[in-house]
Amino acid sequence: MTPLKRTWQRLTGSSRSCRIQSDLQERYGHFQRLLSANNKVLALMTDMEEKLSGDYLFDLQYIRSTVNQLGEETRQLAAALNGLGGGRYADLLTATEEVMAEVQEVLDRRREIFPAPLVIFFEELDAGQADKVGGKNANLGEVRNKLGLPVPAGFAISSYAYKVFLDHNRLTSRITEMLGRWRMDDLDSLGRVSEALKEMIHAAAVPLELEEAITQAYGRLAAAEGSRPFLAIRSSAVGEDLAFTFAGQYATYLNIPPEELVPRYKDIVASLFTARALYYYKNKGFREEEMAMGVAVMPLVCAQASGVLFTRPPEAPQQEAVFVNAVWGLGKYAVAGRVEPDSYLVAYDPPGAVLEQNIPVKPVKLVCRPEGSVTEVEVPPEQAAAPCLTSGHLATLVGWAKRLEEHFQRPQDVEWALDRDGKLWLLQSRLLRLAPPKVAAPRPRVVKDATLLLDRGTVACRGTGAGPVVLVRRDEDLRNFPEGGVLVGRHTSPKYVTVMHQASAIITDAGSPTGHMALLAREFQVPTIINTGNATQVLASGQVVTVDADYGNVYEGLVPELLESVDQFRDDLADTPVFQALKAVVKKIVPLHLVNPADDSFAPAYCQTIHDIVRFAHEYSMREMFRLRDRGLHEQGDAFDLESNLPFKVSMLDLGGGLKSSRRRKVKPDQITSLPFKAFWEGLAAMRWPQAKPAGVESLSSKFVKTEAEIAEGENPYRDQSYVLISANYMNFSIHLGYHFSNMEAYVSDEINDNYLTFHFNGGGSTPERRERRARLIESIIDRLDLQHQRRGDIIEARLAKFTAPEMQRRLVVMGKLTTYTKQLDMVLFSEGIVDWYIKDFVREHIEGKL
Numbered sequence: 001m002t003p004l005k006r007t008w009q010r011l012t013g014s015s016r017s018c019r020i021q022s023d024l025q026e027r028y029g030h031f032q033r034l035l036s037a038n039n040k041v042l043a044l045m046t047d048m049e050e051k052l053s054g055d056y057l058f059d060l061q062y063i064r065s066t067v068n069q070l071g072e073e074t075r076q077l078a079a080a081l082n083g084l085g086g087g088r089y090a091d092l093l094t095a096t097e098e099v100m101a102e103v104q105e106v107l108d109r110r111r112e113i114f115p116a117p118l119v120i121f122f123e124e125l126d127a128g129q130a131d132k133v134g135g136k137n138a139n140l141g142e143v144r145n146k147l148g149l150p151v152p153a154g155f156a157i158s159s160y161a162y163k164v165f166l167d168h169n170r171l172t173s174r175i176t177e178m179l180g181r182w183r184m185d186d187l188d189s190l191g192r193v194s195e196a197l198k199e200m201i202h203a204a205a206v207p208l209e210l211e212e213a214i215t216q217a218y219g220r221l222a223a224a225e226g227s228r229p230f231l232a233i234r235s236s237a238v239g240e241d242l243a244f245t246f247a248g249q250y251a252t253y254l255n256i257p258p259e260e261l262v263p264r265y266k267d268i269v270a271s272l273f274t275a276r277a278l279y280y281y282k283n284k285g286f287r288e289e290e291m292a293m294g295v296a297v298m299p300l301v302c303a304q305a306s307g308v309l310f311t312r313p314p315e316a317p318q319q320e321a322v323f324v325n326a327v328w329g330l331g332k333y334a335v336a337g338r339v340e341p342d343s344y345l346v347a348y349d350p351p352g353a354v355l356e357q358n359i360p361v362k363p364v365k366l367v368c369r370p371e372g373s374v375t376e377v378e379v380p381p382e383q384a385a386a387p388c389l390t391s392g393h394l395a396t397l398v399g400w401a402k403r404l405e406e407h408f409q410r411p412q413d414v415e416w417a418l419d420r421d422g423k424l425w426l427l428q429s430r431l432l433r434l435a436p437p438k439v440a441a442p443r444p445r446v447v448k449d450a451t452l453l454l455d456r457g458t459v460a461c462r463g464t465g466a467g468p469v470v471l472v473r474r475d476e477d478l479r480n481f482p483e484g485g486v487l488v489g490r491h492t493s494p495k496y497v498t499v500m501h502q503a504s505a506i507i508t509d510a511g512s513p514t515g516h517m518a519l520l521a522r523e524f525q526v527p528t529i530i531n532t533g534n535a536t537q538v539l540a541s542g543q544v545v546t547v548d549a550d551y552g553n554v555y556e557g558l559v560p561e562l563l564e565s566v567d568q569f570r571d572d573l574a575d576t577p578v579f580q581a582l583k584a585v586v587k588k589i590v591p592l593h594l595v596n597p598a599d600d601s602f603a604p605a606y607c608q609t610i611h612d613i614v615r616f617a618h619e620y621s622m623r624e625m626f627r628l629r630d631r632g633l634h635e636q637g638d639a640f641d642l643e644s645n646l647p648f649k650v651s652m653l654d655l656g657g658g659l660k661s662s663r664r665r666k667v668k669p670d671q672i673t674s675l676p677f678k679a680f681w682e683g684l685a686a687m688r689w690p691q692a693k694p695a696g697v698e699s700l701s702s703k704f705v706k707t708e709a710e711i712a713e714g715e716n717p718y719r720d721q722s723y724v725l726i727s728a729n730y731m732n733f734s735i736h737l738g739y740h741f742s743n744m745e746a747y748v749s750d751e752i753n754d755n756y757l758t759f760h761f762n763g764g765g766s767t768p769e770r771r772e773r774r775a776r777l778i779e780s781i782i783d784r785l786d787l788q789h790q791r792r793g794d795i796i797e798a799r800l801a802k803f804t805a806p807e808m809q810r811r812l813v814v815m816g817k818l819t820t821y822t823k824q825l826d827m828v829l830f831s832e833g834i835v836d837w838y839i840k841d842f843v844r845e846h847i848e849g850k851l
Contacts, residue, residue: 342362675809684816
């Protein structure tokens with residue numbers, strides 16, 4: 001008597017059945033929770049990777065929230081597997097906590113403000129000190145000291161001074177707490193938080209050591225200038241004028257007398273927390289500590305004219321020209337829109353040649369007041385209509401533009417001023433943000449005059465690639481994968497990661513866009529189309545194809561217009577701190593190291609990422625459910641006998657939702673509502689079955705199959721019992737047909753990531769040769785059904801996962817037919833040739849054109 005039968009008898013005939021039923025009900029609950037958590041984790045991983053495509057806006061709150069959800073679902077996943085395995089996977093719980101701690105550490109990693117001088121003079125600065133003094137100060141030091149361009153003397157109040165100011169007033173934790181009180185979609189709370197923060201800064205005291213350092217720095221500056229100059233005091237926040245301009249976000253004070261320097265310093269720090277600055281900071285994804293404020297202090301150039309130059313014209317960045325704006329007086333009006341400025345388009349070659357210009361009337365200007373601050377005055381009519389710059393001035397500015405762009409290797413946005421003595425001064429140089437170049441009209445979905453081979457499927461990773469087709473049916477097909485090959489497989493597999501760095505594209509018949517391989521394809525940026533249905537049938541090994549994973553098309557040969565390299569505009573989002581934070585977090589979540597379940601390293605101790613944990617849990621959950629066959633059936637509810645015309649006995653237990661309600665001890669097939677069982681039974685019942693023989697009449701097969709193996713088996717084939725657990729979406733069917741034993745387990749639902757099928761076959765009677773042939777027949781047929789399988793002698797283990805519900809059901813129907821078909825072949829598999837004939841017969845009759 002088999003262990004399964006003994007368990008069944010205990011279940012249906014023992015007083016212990018309630019406890020046993022409850023145990024298996026609990027196990028199945030663990031399994032359902034694992035599937036749910038698995039799907040949620042994969043969906044979250046997919047969403048995070050989509051954000052890295054550059055097509056979505058998000059902030060740090062999104063990352064923190066998603067990491068929290070990932071942690072919760074991954075812990076549920078590990079706990080469910082541990083429950084399903086009776087406590088044998090406690091080490092996966094430990095691994096989960098370790099990986100989540102590493103993820104959280106990456107997310108919580110903060111930029112340190114290291115000790116530095118409170119004040120640093122421009123002659124001591126370069127671009128590498130942006131963390132110490134902010135972007136504007138660092139760039140001015142770079143231009144002054146590396147390029148020798150005329151930058152006024154001055155000094156920086158460092159970002160460390162900002163930290164000293166906050167620490168002295170114990171403001172850091174209060175600022176962090178208050179910044180957490182608003183979201184980007186709640187502008188009312190933004191206003192309240194902004195006002196509260198500014199009031200807090202204004203009420204704070206500047207530490208004596210900082211005040212003395214600022215005062216002493218001004219004294220040194222005045223000595224070098226030979227006077228006590230009025231000042232321009234400008235923000236230079238960490239990050240400002242580097243990857244992001246923060247243009248207009250923070251305060252600037254012009255023509256400030258020296259005695260107001262310290263109070264204006266506080267005003268500039270407070271400007272970190274204006275509503276518009278806070279919105280900009282959050283929109284760009286900066287952390288609180290990345291808002292550290294440095295301040296630039298320099299003698300004010302009381303300019304006769306000022307303006308801005310762009311080293312590339314914004315509307316035509318490919319043009320070899322400089323765009324210059326100019327106004328009379330101080331440069332604030334050149335950017336504030338108060339007056340229409342002069343505009344010049346000036347050629348690089350010949351230097352200073354004016355290609356275009358517009359000289360409007362400029363009726364007012366901003367000038368310095370003798371007592372400090374600035375005021376607006378009228379411009380005399382004869383000057384108002386005159387150009388602000390001469391050809392000599394323009395040639396000088398073009399020379400600056402050329403040197404700046406060559407030095408920084410990026411277009412620059414430059415502020416300049418022309419003093420009363422006619423000397424030009426450079427006041428700022430920062431990255432110029434240019435819009436992407438205008439592109440031609442979008443290309444058509446289908447390329448005209450190209451031979452279209454496939455035009456359906458799901459895009460898992462966008463892009464275009466081309467190369468020879470490499471059909472991958474088994475693991476060994478991945479060996480010696482050629483550089484630039486197009487991987488074509490029946491289903492997705494995380495094992496493909498081993499060749500993703502070589503593949504120009506990936507195409508599969510089936511799979512899920514949130515599955516393991518799709519995540520890996522996006523990580524490696526391999527153009528990928530899945531769910532094509534028949535790529536392995538349409539495409540031939542070695543055939544050269546072009547894969548357009550933007551539109552989901554595959555073309556014969558090379559399609560030049562798809563493969564021509566076009567310089568893509570680099571999305572600014574990739575430079576944001578929030579993007580970099582997400583990228584760092586994803587590196588601890590998505591990469592997959594546990595690829596091959598047969599390796600010794602496929603274990604919790606080797607899990608380095610969330611993806612590893614999910615992969616391990618999914619693999620071993622299937623094994624645990626498959627072990628039900630060995631440990632017995634324990635479930636809630638009563639046992640039913642399946643009443644049908646087929647000549648074998650089936651007893652079943654309903655886990656929930658697998659049967660229509662019945663008060664009888666017997667049920668008929670039409671009372672079954674389980675999706676996988678209905679499909680499998682449809683296949684079983686569709687085949688011709690031999691009729692039971694009257695007493696005393698031997699079956700035909702008994703005359704052919706009389707071996708020692710059969711005698712050892714000792715039982716009448718039709719007296720063996722089969723057992724099945726079912727639910728609305730689940731089936732675990734242990735099937736005895738004569739000397740054949742097989743187990744079919746399946747989960748079928750609308751959620752593609754949950755769907756799987758496992759199959760175990762062990763032939764009993766007949767000669768070893770015929771058992772081997774039968775196993776080869778089964779192996780060949782299930783290979784046509786896309787099942788991954790292993791065969792050892794006459795034992796077969798196979799699995800299928802991540803197909804849609806209709807595809808799973810169609811394969812279950814065929815598997816049901818195959819179960820009956822192989823039972824009928826015991827007496828006829830007398831040669832290898834006849835095996836091949838029966839394989840072709842079954843494929844032609846039941847597979848070709850039906851999947």
